[in-house]
Each structure stands twice: as C-alpha cells, then as structure tokens.
Amino acid sequence: MAPATLPPEAVAALVEGRHGDPFALLGPQPGADGKPWLRVLLPGATAVAAITADGAAPLALTHAAGLFEGPLPADKPYRLRIDWSGTVQEAADAYSFGPLLGELDLHLLGEGAHRDIGRTLGAHPMTVDGVSGTRFAVWAPNARRVSVVGDFNGWDGRRNPMRLRHGPGVWEIFLPDIGPGTIYKYEVLDPNGAILPLKADPFAWQAEVAPATGSIVADTAGFRPPAPLPARSGPPASQPISVYEVHAGSWMRGDGNRELSWEELGDRLIPYLTGMGFSHVEFLPVMVHPFGGSWGYQPLGQYAPQAALGPPEHFARLVERLHEAGIGVILDWVPAHFPTDSHGLARFDGTALYEHADPREGFHQDWNTLIYNLGRREVRNFLIGSALHWLETYGVDALRVDAVASMLYRDYSRKHDEWVPNIHGGRENLESISFLQELSRIIEERCPGKLLIAEESTAFPGVTRRADEGGLGFDFKWNMGWMHDTLHYMEMEPVYRQYHHDGIAFGLVYAFSERFMLPLSHDEVVHGKGSLIGKMPGDDWQKFANLRAYLSFMWTHPGKKLLFMGGEIAQHREWNHDRSLDWHLLDQAPHAGIQRLVRDLNRLYRDIPALHARDCEEGGFRWVVLDDRQNSVFAYLRLGPEGTAPALVVCNMTPVLRQGYRVGVPLGGSWREIVNSDAAIYGGANNGNGGMVHAAGAASHGLEDSLDLQLPGLSTIVLTPMEG
Incomplete structure (x- = not known):
C-alpha cells in the first residue's frame, strides 16, 4: 500500500528543486502497511524500475x-534501472544511503x-555497504x-539535492558509482529562493584547468603523502636557510612557450637548485586561482x-623529489583575502559567509578582493585546515603567509x-591576531619542525614571538625595512651614498628584534620597478659590480636569505609571468659571473658557522667600521658559536x-680572503688581496x-682567520 499522498506543495517543491529535505520524500519510505515504498525523482527518464534479487519492479x-514511485519488493538491496528515452542505465539510488558524517564530525x-x-x-x-561512490559535503x-x-x-540540480545536517549547516550526500576524475559543482538555492551561479567546491583537492571552473573528484583515499625532508640539526634560527623564490609557470618554459608540468619542472629545477646550493625553494601560491596575472x-x-x-599527485611527487634532493619546500599561502569570482567563495550560500558583510571590513580596495571573516570560527577552521592540508598531506616544510x-x-590602506x-x-584587528596565534599553536602542536614565515611590513611587535608569550607565533619575518632601505641606497649614484650612509646601517638597529629573513622577492621586479640589475646605477660594468657587492x-648580513628567480642571473628585463627567464643571458660572462657568485655565496653561507649560526642573535654581529661616510665603507664581524672562526x-x-685601508680584527696571524665580489671569475677587475x-x-x-x-x-670582501 502506498504511503499517504504527498501534499501538492511538497511535490511542487520537490520537482522544482525547492525542497530543503529531499531525503524525507525520496528513496525508501515506509508504506501505510509498514512495507517499503520507493520514490525517485529523475527528470528526463521515461521509465524506472527497482531491481532486486527477486527481479524488476516497475515504478509508476x-x-x-520525473517523479516515479511504487512498492519496493521486500527489504533488500536494490538498484535502479532507468530508461532515458531508449538508453538504459543501471545505478544505485543515492537516497537509499543514510547520513555518513558522524556526530563527532558534526560537533567539531x-x-x-x-x-x-x-x-x-x-x-x-x-565504499558504503559494498557500493563504490563519493561522499560530498559542503x-x-x-x-x-x-x-x-x-x-x-x-x-x-533537481537530480541530486543533498541532506542538511542542521547543527553545523553542512549538506552531504553519497553518490554511488561516482569516482575520481568526475567533474562537479554545487548548485545552491539562496535564502530568497534564487539559484546562484554554480559554485566550485571550496574543499576540492583537484580542479579543472582555467578558464574552466569545475571541481574534480580526487583520489583522496589513495593519496600518499610525500616522504619528509631529512631532519636538519639545530633550530631553524641557527640553520643556513637560503631560499630561491619561484613562479612555477614562468621559471622555465617548454616548446611553444608552454608551461612545464610538475614533472618537467622537477626534472629541470631540482638539479638547478642543488647546483646553486639553495636550501629551500619557495613557490608563489600554487593553490587554484582563476586569473594567472594574480600570480x-x-x-x-x-x-x-x-x-x-x-594533477595533485604530481605536485606531491615534486615535493618528494625535492626532499630526496635535500631541498625544503615553502609555499606562499594567502589567508587574508579572496577574489570576487561568482563561482568561488563570494556569497557562497547567498549570504556573506566567508567574507564580512560590511564592505568596510569585507572588501579590500587595493586588490578588489573580499576579506575573510576571521571572527567566524568556521572560516578559521577552513583556513587552518588548508594550512594543515599543505603541511601534512603534501608534506611541505613551511608556509609563507x-x-x-x-x-x-582594520584601517590598512583605508581613509579615516x-x-x-x-x-x-x-x-x-583582534580577530586576525587571534587567528594567527591559533594557527601557529596548532602547527607547532601537529607539525613540529614546520615553519611559518610572515610577510609583514610594519613594526607590529612580537611577530616571531611564541603565541603563548603574547606574540603571533611566526618562525621568521620578512625584513621589508632592510629591503627598502638597502635597495634605495644601492639605487643612488655612489657619489651621493655618503649622504645616505644609514641606508645600509639602520637595519642593524632592529636586526635582532625579530627572527628575520632578508627578501629580494618578486615584488621588487614587477609593476614598473624593473629588475635588480636595472636598479643599479652607472655604466654596464658598474651595474654588475654594484649588484655583486650588494x-x-x-649574504653576509644577519638574517636568512631569499632571492627571486632571475636575480641570480642579473636578468635585465622586468619579470613577466607569461615568459620564461632569459636563460640565454648566461652565455654572457657578466651574467654567468653573477650566477657563479650566488652559488659560491650559498656554499660559504652553509659551510661557515659565523655566517649563519647566530643570524638571529645580537652577539653574532659586531660593527668594526660604521662611521666612514666619506668613503662609503662598512666593515663588520660575523661571529659564530664558541670555538668557531x-x-x-x-x-x-x-x-x-x-x-692600505686598515680594519681591526680580533685575531692576529694570517687571514684568508674567501669571497671577493670583484674577482675575475665573477666578472670583476680582480683587485683585492691576493687571497x-x-x-x-x-x-x-x-x-x-x-x-x-x-x-x-x-x-664586498670576506676574510676568515687561517687555522693555527
């Protein structure tokens, strides 16, 4: 016997895709006599039957x-046989499966x-009850x-409406026979009953190639995290961290100016990194972004x-290959804002969900983006989950925020x-501060040894102090002040540098207030700023000499190092994300000399404890000559642990x-000149002290x-005392 007739308004809501609880009406339902009754909604089908071990039972x-229903023979597993105007399909019924998210999941x-x-x-x-498929939850x-x-x-959207789990506001469904490689989106009916533009899945592990915007079911169950980077001795502050910043799509291009795949990139980048002696590679954000020009x-x-x-597994393999070569992986990560694209997070359910509703808090005027509402616990969970995803699932070694x-x-780049x-x-912004502290605590607890690096350009106190001590909890902070001051100094004609002596010296006033990383990043070679070599004054010879000295x-200044790709070959033109670096320049001796110098600086930075072990300690640095403004000469000592030179x-x-320039030293005897940026092998005039x-x-x-x-x-010359 059939169940009670559905109210017309319920039927209308169901077939029009407006019903908020489809599982209450679809799938197996109790009949009036206690026997099961089956109801399915399959718009476009011409006939449907329930198939059990006892045979086929047609539905009316x-x-x-496209609403079909009828008695369900016995209480047995069933499949649906669907006739699509002559094309017959057999499939499991998504509405025969119960909820899959557990109570603990919902609570958390x-x-x-x-x-x-x-x-x-x-x-x-x-696999659920022996049936393979995919669980979707949003x-x-x-x-x-x-x-x-x-x-x-x-x-x-009428075919597979999801089940609402009311507590956390999460919708879920298990779709049988759907597996890895399937392209999907979410169709959302907003609070006013309007259908939004189709949405990509915020939690998708894989996406279509832009400009397509669909999400792809990834093989999350079979995903194997990469092998970790071999442990390095000592805390990060005492390690020789030298970072090569890379935009994966333009470091090197293939035939026809095509982007290299993750596999091809690994084949070429890994030998380059090891040959150059960098300890880490930092990728500009590799997360899915709709516009390539945003980098x-x-x-x-x-x-x-x-x-x-x-695909994702190829990126994971790149991380593993870098680890096998002894190279750490840093990813740029963006928890501050997101684009307004209609298929993305913007007004995801028809309301300001991920963003603030008030544009004074939720819209970033500089970048035309939306600002995450970090006062909302679900948004914090989304972002912290992302951070853990890259650190744990992909095994990366650090996030640069x-x-x-x-x-x-709150007033960043805003009028009063x-x-x-x-x-x-x-x-x-108290909510953001709390979020960053929570993020650092969780990473410290779950991912010991992984690093958080801040791109922070103000004097906000305690960026690299532990969160439990009132800081933000970052391991390192980009020293933007050092970068601006020193580049401004280097851009001046040498005759004027005596009047701006503090451009070099001022950074040491605060160099140990945080744990710093010295960045010459992509931001300095875009938007009309030219290239590093282009910033240097003088004729061609002087430009190269200035860059070598700088x-x-x-590399000898306190702080970890970061250099954007192209700086090590003195690329003349400004970086373009749609073109490869100008590798042909290495056929010219001055460019090859800069590259050789960076390679040797990395080796010395790694091998000489005085140059890295006390990067973040005031006792690791001492001025020797600070006041020779007239000659624009600076001299300083780098000091390593006790017992090191x-x-x-x-x-x-x-x-x-x-x-005959006299400089004081703490030890007598012979001193070896281990670096001379004017050496002939680097393209210099080969003046100096004969080694x-x-x-x-x-x-x-x-x-x-x-x-x-x-x-x-x-x-710039570097000397160390000879042993004995």
Whole structure:
C-alpha cells in the first residue's frame, strides 16, 4: 500500500528543486502497511524500475517532471534501472544511503575545531555497504537547497539535492558509482529562493584547468603523502636557510612557450637548485586561482594545486623529489583575502559567509578582493585546515603567509572614515591576531619542525614571538625595512651614498628584534620597478659590480636569505609571468659571473658557522667600521658559536680602489680572503688581496690587531682567520 499522498506543495517543491529535505520524500519510505515504498525523482527518464534479487519492479510516473514511485519488493538491496528515452542505465539510488558524517564530525565542524576538515568536507571516494561512490559535503548554512551537479546528472540540480545536517549547516550526500576524475559543482538555492551561479567546491583537492571552473573528484583515499625532508640539526634560527623564490609557470618554459608540468619542472629545477646550493625553494601560491596575472595571490581553491601543471599527485611527487634532493619546500599561502569570482567563495550560500558583510571590513580596495571573516570560527577552521592540508598531506616544510600587515590593522590602506574600529575602539584587528596565534599553536602542536614565515611590513611587535608569550607565533619575518632601505641606497649614484650612509646601517638597529629573513622577492621586479640589475646605477660594468657587492653584503648580513628567480642571473628585463627567464643571458660572462657568485655565496653561507649560526642573535654581529661616510665603507664581524672562526666583511660602495685601508680584527696571524665580489671569475677587475693578508700587529677599531687591506671599487670582501 502506498504511503499517504504527498501534499501538492511538497511535490511542487520537490520537482522544482525547492525542497530543503529531499531525503524525507525520496528513496525508501515506509508504506501505510509498514512495507517499503520507493520514490525517485529523475527528470528526463521515461521509465524506472527497482531491481532486486527477486527481479524488476516497475515504478509508476506520478508527476510529469520525473517523479516515479511504487512498492519496493521486500527489504533488500536494490538498484535502479532507468530508461532515458531508449538508453538504459543501471545505478544505485543515492537516497537509499543514510547520513555518513558522524556526530563527532558534526560537533567539531560546528565548533570550528575539526583538524581534519579537508578529509571531511569536499568530495571523497569511498565504499558504503559494498557500493563504490563519493561522499560530498559542503558548508552552506543559509542555503535553502544544495545539489551536486555534473555530467552524471545532466547538470540538473533537481537530480541530486543533498541532506542538511542542521547543527553545523553542512549538506552531504553519497553518490554511488561516482569516482575520481568526475567533474562537479554545487548548485545552491539562496535564502530568497534564487539559484546562484554554480559554485566550485571550496574543499576540492583537484580542479579543472582555467578558464574552466569545475571541481574534480580526487583520489583522496589513495593519496600518499610525500616522504619528509631529512631532519636538519639545530633550530631553524641557527640553520643556513637560503631560499630561491619561484613562479612555477614562468621559471622555465617548454616548446611553444608552454608551461612545464610538475614533472618537467622537477626534472629541470631540482638539479638547478642543488647546483646553486639553495636550501629551500619557495613557490608563489600554487593553490587554484582563476586569473594567472594574480600570480596565485588571489586563490579560490585553498586545498588544490593549480591544475594547468598537472594533477595533485604530481605536485606531491615534486615535493618528494625535492626532499630526496635535500631541498625544503615553502609555499606562499594567502589567508587574508579572496577574489570576487561568482563561482568561488563570494556569497557562497547567498549570504556573506566567508567574507564580512560590511564592505568596510569585507572588501579590500587595493586588490578588489573580499576579506575573510576571521571572527567566524568556521572560516578559521577552513583556513587552518588548508594550512594543515599543505603541511601534512603534501608534506611541505613551511608556509609563507602573504599580506600579514593587511590582516593586522582594520584601517590598512583605508581613509579615516572607511574602517570599523575593534571592540576597544582601536585599529588592531583582534580577530586576525587571534587567528594567527591559533594557527601557529596548532602547527607547532601537529607539525613540529614546520615553519611559518610572515610577510609583514610594519613594526607590529612580537611577530616571531611564541603565541603563548603574547606574540603571533611566526618562525621568521620578512625584513621589508632592510629591503627598502638597502635597495634605495644601492639605487643612488655612489657619489651621493655618503649622504645616505644609514641606508645600509639602520637595519642593524632592529636586526635582532625579530627572527628575520632578508627578501629580494618578486615584488621588487614587477609593476614598473624593473629588475635588480636595472636598479643599479652607472655604466654596464658598474651595474654588475654594484649588484655583486650588494648580493655579497646581503649574504653576509644577519638574517636568512631569499632571492627571486632571475636575480641570480642579473636578468635585465622586468619579470613577466607569461615568459620564461632569459636563460640565454648566461652565455654572457657578466651574467654567468653573477650566477657563479650566488652559488659560491650559498656554499660559504652553509659551510661557515659565523655566517649563519647566530643570524638571529645580537652577539653574532659586531660593527668594526660604521662611521666612514666619506668613503662609503662598512666593515663588520660575523661571529659564530664558541670555538668557531669569525668572518670579517668589508664593503666599499664607491667605484674607487682603496689601498692600505686598515680594519681591526680580533685575531692576529694570517687571514684568508674567501669571497671577493670583484674577482675575475665573477666578472670583476680582480683587485683585492691576493687571497691572503697578514695582520699588522697594530690595534685598530678597538680590536687587538688589524689588517691592511686593498678594497676594490664597488665590492664586498670576506676574510676568515687561517687555522693555527
């Protein structure tokens, strides 16, 4: 006997895709006599039958929109035989499966505390009751209906509406016979009953190649995390960290100017990194982003690598290959904002869900993007889950958090009447500060040894202090002040540098207030800023000499190192994300000399403890010559752990060869010149000290002994005492 007749309004809501609880009407339902009754909605089908071990039981068409129903023979597993106007399909019924998310999952999602959210929400292949398929789950608490759509259901949102789990506002469904490689989106009915533009899955592990915007079911169950990077001795602050910053799509291009795949990139990049001696590679954001011109800094897919370079498992293999070569992997990660594309997070369920509703808090004027509402626990959970996803699932070694300054201040880049004060009336963004602290605590707990690096351009206190001590909890902070001051100094004609002596010196006033990384990043070679070599003054010879002196100064200055690709070959033109680097320049001696110098600087930085072990300690640095403004000469000592030799660094930032320049040293005897940026092998004039100089036995600069040096013009030299 059939169940009670459905009210016409319920039938209308169901067939029109407006019903918020499809599982209450579809699938097996109790009949009036207690026997099962089956109801299915299959728009476009001409006939449907339930197939059990006892045979086929035809269902009657009860609504022209494709509603079929009838008795279900016995209480046995069944499949549906569907006639699509002559094409017959047999499939399991999605509405025969119960909910799959457990009560603990729902509780943690509601609390914003689900640490495995990336394996809970999204699309995950699995087997349920012996049937293979995919569980879909998405957070959309204000939607009236959410459906999974794709080729498998003709992109018809009426076919597979999902079940709402009311507590956390999560919709879920298990779709049988759907597996890895399936393209899908979500169709969302907003609170007003309007159908939104189809949405990509915020938690998808794989996406279509742009400009397509679909999500792809990935083989999450069979995904194998990469092998970790071999452990390195000592805390990160004492390690020689030298980072090569890379835009994966333009470091090197293939035939026809095509982007290399992850596999091809690994074949070429890994030998280059090892040959150059970099300890880490940092990729501009590899997360799915709809516009290539954003370089990844406007991401939408926080759980999926950019599809154009290959599937997720290929990116994971690249990480593993880098680890096998001893190279750490850093990813740029963007939790500050996201683009307004209609298929993305913007008004995801018809309301300001991931973003703030008030544009004074939720819209970033500089970048035309939306700002994450970090006061909402579910949004924090989404982002922290993303961070853990890259650190754990892909095994990367560090995240460099982009645009931290924009997160810390509510009035960032806003006029006085364009922002909302915090609850205390101040400008600090308390929600963002709390989020960053929570992020650092969780990573410290779950991912010991993994690093957080901040791109933070203000004097906000305690960026690299532990969160439990009141700081933000980052391991390193980009030293943007050092970069701006020193580049401004180097851009000046040498004759004027004496009037701007503090451009080099000022960074040491605060160099140990945080654990710093010195960045010469992509931001300095875009938007009309030219290239590093292009910033250097003088004729062609002086430009190269200036750059060699500057890079040598950077590698001997306290702080970890970061150099954007192309800087090591002195590329003339500004970086273009649609073109390969100008590798042909290495056929010219001056460019090859810069590359050789960077390689040797990396080796010395790694091999000489004085140059790295106390990068973040005030006791690891001492000025020797600070006040010689007239000659634009600087000299300083780098000091390593007890029992290791010091290194003396002398910079001459004018094109004048200086003879007999006396510099104090703490030890007598012979000192070896281990770096001379003016050496002929680097393209210089080969002036210097012949590789060796002997202490004169006379005190100078408050030190017991001194060296009588020849300082090449526009150069940096490094000397260490000979053993014995």
